[in-house]
Amino acid sequence: MSDRLVVSETSVMRLAPHIVFRFDDIRQRWTMMAPERLMLPDEQAVEILHLVDGNASVGAIVDALAARYTQAPRELIAKDVTAMLQDLADKGCLSNDLAD
Amino acid sequence: MTSPIDPPLALLAELTHRCPLHCPYCSNPVELERAAGELTEEEWRRVLGEAAALGVLQVHFSGGEPMARRDLVSLIAAANDHGLYGNLITSGTLGGEREIAAFAAAGLKHVQLSFQDFAPANGDRIAGLAGAHAKKTRFAAAVRAAGLPLTLNMVVHRQNLDGLPQMIDMALTLGARRIEIAHVQYYAWALANRAALLPSRGQLDEATRIVEVARRNLRGVLTIDHVVPDYYGVRPKSCMSGWGRQFLNVTPSGKAVPCHAAESLPGIVFPSIRESNLADIWYRSDAFNRFRGTDWMAEPCRSCERREIDWGGCRCQAFLLAGDASRADPVCALSPDHGVVEAARQEAEKAPDAFVYRHYS
Numbered sequence: 001m002s003d004r005l006v007v008s009e010t011s012v013m014r015l016a017p018h019i020v021f022r023f024d025d026i027r028q029r030w031t032m033m034a035p036e037r038l039m040l041p042d043e044q045a046v047e048i049l050h051l052v053d054g055n056a057s058v059g060a061i062v063d064a065l066a067a068r069y070t071q072a073p074r075e076l077i078a079k080d081v082t083a084m085l086q087d088l089a090d091k092g093c094l095s096n097d098l099a100d
Numbered sequence: 101m102t103s104p105i106d107p108p109l110a111l112l113a114e115l116t117h118r119c120p121l122h123c124p125y126c127s128n129p130v131e132l133e134r135a136a137g138e139l140t141e142e143e144w145r146r147v148l149g150e151a152a153a154l155g156v157l158q159v160h161f162s163g164g165e166p167m168a169r170r171d172l173v174s175l176i177a178a179a180n181d182h183g184l185y186g187n188l189i190t191s192g193t194l195g196g197e198r199e200i201a202a203f204a205a206a207g208l209k210h211v212q213l214s215f216q217d218f219a220p221a222n223g224d225r226i227a228g229l230a231g232a233h234a235k236k237t238r239f240a241a242a243v244r245a246a247g248l249p250l251t252l253n254m255v256v257h258r259q260n261l262d263g264l265p266q267m268i269d270m271a272l273t274l275g276a277r278r279i280e281i282a283h284v285q286y287y288a289w290a291l292a293n294r295a296a297l298l299p300s301r302g303q304l305d306e307a308t309r310i311v312e313v314a315r316r317n318l319r320g321v322l323t324i325d326h327v328v329p330d331y332y333g334v335r336p337k338s339c340m341s342g343w344g345r346q347f348l349n350v351t352p353s354g355k356a357v358p359c360h361a362a363e364s365l366p367g368i369v370f371p372s373i374r375e376s377n378l379a380d381i382w383y384r385s386d387a388f389n390r391f392r393g394t395d396w397m398a399e400p401c402r403s404c405e406r407r408e409i410d411w412g413g414c415r416c417q418a419f420l421l422a423g424d425a426s427r428a429d430p431v432c433a434l435s436p437d438h439g440v441v442e443a444a445r446q447e448a449e450k451a452p453d454a455f456v457y458r459h460y461s
Contacts, residue, residue: 004320018209018249020185026107026155033157033185035210035249035278038109090320092249092277 005089005096007058007082014054016095021049034093048081054098058082105344105383105392107155111184112349112360113144115161115175118168120193122228122457123216125255125290125297128164129363133352141171143373145178147350150378152182156348162189164352173202180207187212189253192239193232197246200239204246211243212251212280218266226260228457240274251278256307257297258448264310271322279322281311283329286444287361287416292456298448304332331441335406336413336429343391343415348382356381358388361416365425391415396426400434 007013015021020033030046032039041049051061062081066074088094117132139147148159159179166172167190179186188203189212200211213236217223220233227233243250252271256264264281271279286294299307311326318324330337340347340359349357354373357363363370368390371381382388390396394407401412412418413429421430422437430437 006320016249017247020209022183024155024157031157033209035251036158036160036187036212038157091323 005094007086007089007094009057009059009062009078009082011058011085011096012054012056012098013052013058013085013089013094013096014098015049015052016093019093032093034091037091045084048084052085052094058085106346108151108348108382109156109346110158110160110348111147111151111156112160112162112347113147113166113175114349114351114360115139115144115163115166115169115172116352117164119163119165119191120168120229121165121191121232123226123255123289124228124293124457125257125284127285127288127290127360129361130288137353138169139350139352139354139373141174143354144171144175147354147373147378148175148179148182148184150373151348152179152184154379154382156184158185158187160187160189165191165194167194167199173199173206176203176208177206185209190214190239191227191232192236193229196235196239197242200242200246200248204248208248210249210251212253213240213243214253214255215267215270216255217260218263218270222260222263237274240276244275249278250274250276251280252276253280253282255282255284256299257284258299258303259297261299261303261307264307265314268310268314268318268322268324272318277321277323279324281307281324281326283327285329286331287420288364289456291420294444295447298331298444299329300449301332301445304328330414330417330429330431331445333431334433336410336417336432338410339414339417339429342393342411344382344388345392345411348378356385356387358391359416362387364416365419391426398426398428400432400436401428404434 022031024031030041032041051064058081062074062078065077085094116138117128118135161172166188176186186208187210188208192213215223215236216226223233224230240250254267268279284290284297290297311324315324344358349360350373351357355370356373357370368387370387371385397407397412401407413432415425417429417431418427419425421440427437428435431441
């Protein structure tokens with residue numbers, strides 16, 4: 001039995017090995033496939049998912065987004081990003097095991 | 101209904117009806133397909149390619165026991181080459197470490213493994229196969245050793261539902277990330293055994309309570325899917341998310357059907373992939389257009405505000421219980437045929453536990 005992955009700004013994560021995040025040419029949109037589950041991330045989620053690369057911490061991802069969207073307070077971005085990644089972690093889509 | 105038809109999301113590839121188990125709730129048709137009538141590997145490869153081109157994203161390899169097919173590993177690889185997300189739905193009673201390692205190398209993404217109970221003796225009794233539970237346990241370890249995520253599929257009913265807490269513990273012990281508490285659906289063989297299988301209201305309420313507690317305690321550790329059996333619902337399930345909306349099944353002999361049980365419906369000719377391609381079947385066949393959308397509906401569905409939520413419920417259940425596939429699903433409390441479902445629930449409160457086993461022979 002594994003422990004729950006709790007997402008914080010210091011977390012460094014990647015997509016779990018069995019998650020496929022790819023562009024669907026037929027529907028012309030990004031899709032994320034998980035065991036018996038199909039997710040259709042919105043534009044914002046797609047942008048965040050591209051930044052989850054096994055190198056950047058959640059804090060660094062928030063910084064990158066805050067630099068792009070200067071009207072939004074960093075605090076608000078941090079809250080949204082952490083909530084989204086925690087939800088994905090709870091669905092088993094993320095991993096903090098960075099060894100290959 | 102004039103709205104455009106969306107491409108399908110998933111293909112259920114029913115590779116074979118052969119299976120070493122004899123479950124009394126088997127969801128396969130009462131008439132099983134013979135091995136000689138099964139599609140060839142080449143035909144399945146064509147189906148996989150056409151499915152991907154049509155927009156299918158996930159393929160579920162199922163059966164029967166799909167591991168009874170020797171070409172399974174090459175079909176998994178073919179699906180993966182087409183960008184399809186491969187899922188194996190298995191009883192885990194044929195093969196083990198060597199096969200699973202080969203499937204993982206071929207690009208399989210996930211395994212759904214069935215168990216008939218947490219207790220080996222009762223599990224083997226329900227499966228009608230001695231030693232099945234022990235094989236499944238070893239199989240689960242092989243799946244995890246190969247690095248593949250594991251879902252346990254627990255088929256539940258009156259004769260095992262009380263062991264739900266132990267089933268959840270078993271999922272954790274075996275390293276599963278997900279467990280499906282799958283109540284028997286009463287079609288085909290299961291309908292013949294309904295009186296011995298349908299849980300009582302009290303059992304069901306207790307199961308629901310256990311699931312709610314476990315979901316809170318195991319958040320982020322184990323996902324628990326639990327769908328209440330529709331005989332106890334007020335509104336029908338959105339069966340297959342609607343006829344011909346998201347799912348496509350291909351049977352062992354190559355018939356394309358909108359759902360697993362649809363071949364039981366009379367008066368519909370289901371097209372064969374041996375005679376047409378999947379795109380024609382999906383968009384243009386009479387069978388896939390027969391109950392698509394809402395135009396086919398009669399009252400009370402036609403004017404119901406939920407008509408595009410539950411899509412009239414299940415066509416097969418309407419036929420099996422009300423004798424007409426175009427009526428409302430009788431599990432809906434608004435259906436004029438709802439009395440048959442109430443009668444089945446009452447019957448379940450007092451019926452004996454004897455099964456009618458099935459045999460592939």
